Amino acid sequence: MSEVELPRVLQQLWGLEGPARPGPKPTFHISEIGAAAVRLADAGGLGAVSMSKVAAELGRTTMALYRYVDSKDDLYVVMLDEAFGSPAPVDASLDWRARITAWAEAFRDGLARHPWVLQVPVFEPPLSPKQLDWMEAALSAFENTPLTPKDQLSSMLLVNIYVRGTAQLTANLLTGDTAILEAAREADRLYAQRLAMLATPDRFPSIAANLAGGRLEDFDADYTADEFQVGLDVVLDGIQQLIERRKS
Template sequence: MDETDLPRVLQQLWGIEGPARPGPKPAFHLSDIGRAAIKLADAGGLAAVSMSKVAGELGFTTMSLYRYVDAKDDLYVVMLDYAFGDPPKPDPEQGWRERITAWAEAFRDGLREHPWILQIPVTEPPLSPHQLAWMESGLNAFDGTPLTPQDRLSAMILVNIYVRGTVQLTSNMLSSGDEARAADRLYNQRLRMLATPDRFPTIAAGVDQPDSVQELDVDFDADGFRDGLDTVLDGIQARITRKG
């Protein structure tokens, strides 16, 4: 495979010179397109992003964007690459658990800052510069362990799935304000009514007293996220122990 087999958007992100397109000299950089699209998505969600709106944000015609991206999927590739930026660098003084925890928390923070990322379908493994840098950082977190390269990849993907799933699941629960608190109280009232001790005793035990989800010790800003992550890491530790 040579560089010309790469999609044009990846050639540009990697700084590879593909075949020149006819027309005037480019008036802006791919990073400008990425920042404009991210601004729209941060304000109005992924549905707010279109080729015409991005072009309008830049002050150019829609057709001018096609000198950079061939389709909306290419635009998503650019958005993802610039939204995450550089990954955290593993600290060699820390153990693997601390390193992958820092990686997971940085990944979580990126998703919370740009929640529209979770709306972009994952149709193929990452190939853009920043996404591969994040992959490399996550794999390097397991330096010093007996995990094979494939073991590291499986472990990193497991942590990735946990982070994505947790952020997706709790995105609405983490909202604030009177409306959110009222919704929490209503949910718990309904849960008490439906999850009776005779039918769902374990659920009922957890909602017997608190008046809101926040009072159930489910703080996904800190303890809840870390507790779940520790459970995932305990499983990885078990594999490390077997390998050792």
Template sequence: MTAEELPRVLQQLWGLEGPARPGPKPTFHISDIGAAAIKLADTAGLGAVSMSKVAAELGFTTMSLYRYVDSKDDLYVVMLEQAFGPPAPVDPEAGWRERITAWAVAFRDAIRRHPWVLQVPVLEPPLSPLQLEWMEHGLRAFEDTSLSPGDALSAMLLVNIYVRGAGALTGGMKPDVQESPEANQLYVQRLSMLADPDRYPTIAGNLRSRPAEDFDVDYDAGEFIFGLDTVLDGIETLIARRT
């Protein structure tokens, strides 16, 4: 395959542009278009992003935008590339769990900065430069383990799926629900009122057997790390079995 056979958006992101298109010389770089689209999404959600609104944000016509990106899906590729940015450096001296944990936390933090990324349709595996860097760093976490290349890829994807799922679960929650002990206590009070023991015996039993403060849920750190550690425990079992 030659560079000219790649989709045009990938040619631009990789700096492998094919022959110039007819017409005026481009005024903007593809990164300017991505930044304008991200600004719209950060402000009003992914639904606010359209070719016409991005063009207006940059001060030119919708048709002019098509000189840079062929479709809205291509625009999403650019947005994801810039929203995630480069991954944090991997400590080569750290163990695999520490390395993949740092990778997962950085991934979670990127989602928190731009929650709309979870709404972008995943049409194919990543091929843009920075997205491949994220893949490279995730795979590198398992390079000194007994996992085969296929197992390492599956393990990285499992962590990726967990982080995306955790982000989707909590991303829509109000900040005061995620961070306030008072909000947690109010939830417990309401749950105690509504969870009739005859209809919800397990919930009611759980409420009776635990102190109220035990229901304080730290979605941002405690719950995320608990789930991640549980996923990594399973991967560790696989590594031991492959050894």
């Protein structure tokens, strides 16, 4: 079997020596490129990031940047590794539920700090070092349960999808821009009014009942930490049921 070759961007992130490239030797670490790109994205969104702007942020030419990253997709890999960093250690003596809850809350907080992450195209599972730290932390939460390796991976993905989904729904809130937030609230109110006109109780009784209770108005603008926890508890209750089945 032939030796597996890592893309150049991953070789650099992992500190592995790849083939020498012609021209001057690198003058800074690839993580500095990631940090510069993250600063641009935090300030202006993902659309503010380009190879030329990152190069300017570093005081380099665009061509110089290509000594480190071959494409914008490579740049995204470096940005994601830099934006989240490694997860904070969690007490291994805690039960699986407390550990994965801490992981989910840390992931949620990371997305709140860097909401542009939700717009980064995802073409393959993570392979960068800090992103694998996050995967390891999530999977290790289930290490003392009867879940199979496949169960553990599916459970981790379920929690990941829940956190990303709620963050996506509350993306307007995460910007911190009051004008955008008020526009989102107005859009929600208009949506609720139109929905009330169309979702009559005889045809859509569940929708109508939620409308009557005010649960479908201002959802993303007023989504709270308590509501996040309620949804997460439902997800974790499902995983608990799987754990109980695996015990039998």
